[in-house]
Amino acid sequence: MTTTKRRESRRAQHVRGAQGARVTVRNTLIAYAFMLPFLILLVLYHTWPVFFGTYLAFTKYNIISPPEWVGLENFRTLAADSQFWAGLRNSLKYILVVPVIQLLSIAVAMLVNRPLRGIGFFRTAYYVPVVTSFAVVGLIWTWMYQQDGPVSAVLRFLGLEARGSLLNNPVTALYAVMFVTLWKGIGYYMVLYLAGLQAIGRELEEAAVIDGATRWQVFVNVTLPGLRPTILVCSLLSTISAIKVFEEIYVMTQGGPAGSTYTALFFTYSRAFVDFQYGLAAAAGLIIAVISIVFGFINFKLTRGGKADA
């Protein structure tokens, strides 16, 4: 009884803690003064782009003259533009990365979750690609993919012959870039899954083992359901970033060869910053945003809202 009472009073304190001092005009002004610099920049660089970007999608705009309202014309232009469709197709193809990266990072997280000597080194090492800039990663892999480079050596070892760089071949370029995304992202999702695994704890798994479950049964019936919230977050993050993939492409292929790595966001980029058609670019951006929201929703449904229980 006493412990519950104590806990209750602590909770009351916590609520009061969240409330703070009395509401007075003075205190309100102080509160807003604390937030003012943050809020100004937030509105300017985060809120304003959402609204102004949506507005621009229905205009013709080149910065020099004011935006001119054109209704749905930009969307009609996009619908007739085969380059836009090609970009969209490649962006959707890029979602192939998602299941692969999720499966691999779950596997790696389970591996580094084992209490082995020196495991900390491996966890840290696997994170190195994550903290490296796409500028550097893109360059390194452009070199690695060169005709006589290490990747060709590995392919030859596997009995495959690569003629030239994989990045110069329209058939393989997109997959070569996908591999880099995978290579750079695995450590990131590994850390998230590791946090998820540690939240599950060992007790439940050990209890299942004592009850005679095999490793596979434990994984399917205990570990996987426990990871469901993490799987939702991770697959959501990686699906959205797959649809918006850009930096890898920008550094390694610039959309080529023969448009084989031309993605939707690359289309947006080149319309805006190469052709200065800001309205058209904003319309393409809006479409990508809507697609991301739809895929976010699908993810949410597939993982049943990420509820931990099966």
Place this chain on the structure above:
Amino acid sequence: MLERAASSQRPAASPTLSEIKARRRRKNLLWNALAYTVLVVIALILLYPFYWTLITSLETTGSIYEAKLLPKDVSLRNYFEVFQGTTVPFWRLIVNSLIICTLGVTLTVTLASLAAYPLAKMRFPGRDLIFYAILVLMVLPNEAGLIVNYITTIKLGLLQQTNPVLDAARQYAAVVLPGVASIVGLFLLRQAYLGVPIELIEAARIDGAKELTIWRRIMLPLALPTIVAFSILEFVAYWNSFLWARIMLPDKELMPLSAGLLELSGTFSTNSRAVMAGAVITVLPILVIFAFGQRYFMKGIEGAVKG
């Protein structure tokens, strides 16, 4: 192994406890050996490209892209070259990156830690509204961000050219400002402040302390682990960012390292090894920061997700 196998062939109806233990130990040993093999293979796949770039950047002869385990010769010639042989001096890029990171991290951390205080520990009208509005912004995709922010930057006059000193200051600001209002940072710091006991704050208020003093003397020290984690995250983010700077900066002299590196690879097509040296120099500070702050860093990431 053989001896142990022989000893376990004792004539016994059921295995004794020690035999079960021995068998389990052997099985464990096998699993561990397998686990280490896989761990090492993954480490090789993830780290070899960095190592390869490092050793290739140290070579001066040989076929450049060849797979190798050791450099043929070791020389710092490519490193001298990358500092000398370009139109934009490499040291200038380093200075730019340092300025951008210092400015960016200081502003981002200060603004988030200021703004999080009322959201965690004060009562005022509109608090919940502001908090939820900020959360919605975090979820909302911001595809037009690049385009509209570019337009905003121009309209704010940050790319105007008047006199060299002012131009530089404005362009640094143009690079840094769009990233300064960090929603994730606000969220992390609010979480950290929520854990600070209200008694401390109330006692200080009764003693007549101003809110700014409470923030500086109580909140900041107690939220220090989160602040350190967040600062490291932000340093890495600012150091690595290149796209925004490349899109926007008219003045190549003011580019940060990552952005300048791509410029280098364009103009330096005859000597990839020098660009590799540049890449090594670009990664090095991040690896050092990461090695020292790894603990905080991971906490920051987990906090950002669990939040």
